[in-house]
Amino acid sequence: MADVLSEKARALISRPVLASLATLNPDGSPQITPLWVDLDGDDVVFNTAQGRKKARNLERDARVAVTVIDPDDAYNVVAFQGTVADVTTDGADAHIDALAKKYLGVDSYPMRREGEVRIRVTVRTDHIAMQG
Numbered sequence: 001m002a003d004v005l006s007e008k009a010r011a012l013i014s015r016p017v018l019a020s021l022a023t024l025n026p027d028g029s030p031q032i033t034p035l036w037v038d039l040d041g042d043d044v045v046f047n048t049a050q051g052r053k054k055a056r057n058l059e060r061d062a063r064v065a066v067t068v069i070d071p072d073d074a075y076n077v078v079a080f081q082g083t084v085a086d087v088t089t090d091g092a093d094a095h096i097d098a099l100a101k102k103y104l105g106v107d108s109y110p111m112r113r114e115g116e117v118r119i120r121v122t123v124r125t126d127h128i129a130m131q132g
Contacts, residue, residue: 003128004042009078012068013039016103021046022065023057031057036099037068043085043122047096050089050117058084064123078130082123092118 005013013019019037022030033054037046044066048055058064062084070076096118100109112118 003080003125005039005044005078005080005125005128006130008076009128009130010039012070012076012078013037013044015070017068017071019046019066019068021054023054024061024063025053025057026060036103037066038099038102040122043124044080044082045095045120045122047092047099047118047120049113050119055087055119055121058087058121066123078128080125080128082125082127084121085124086120086122088120089117090120092120095120 016036018034021033021035023033025031031053035046035048035054037044039045063081064084065079065081067077067079096109096112097107100106104110
């Protein structure tokens, strides 16, 4: 059963604060990536491109851990473990543009590469820890 994010956790994730995503490499070692995150109802969503290491790791093992630390208060932290509930290309381009608006204040994601296929990843939170 999924844990539900508190209002304080939702407020932090709703801000343009970088998150750290941990996935598992084929040998079981952790792989950590800073990334942009947002909310979709009670789920956390992020965006990446097909073929990237985190995308390949998620295809093999849907378990993740995410930490978001408030840059203004290092003790305001939300950390959770979760499971990827959905990976889709549907709406992924619009989603990365929305994240670019949130994080960079621009209407279109400026780092898009030619031929890149974006994916939108939805994570269901299984265990949440909140500090601060």
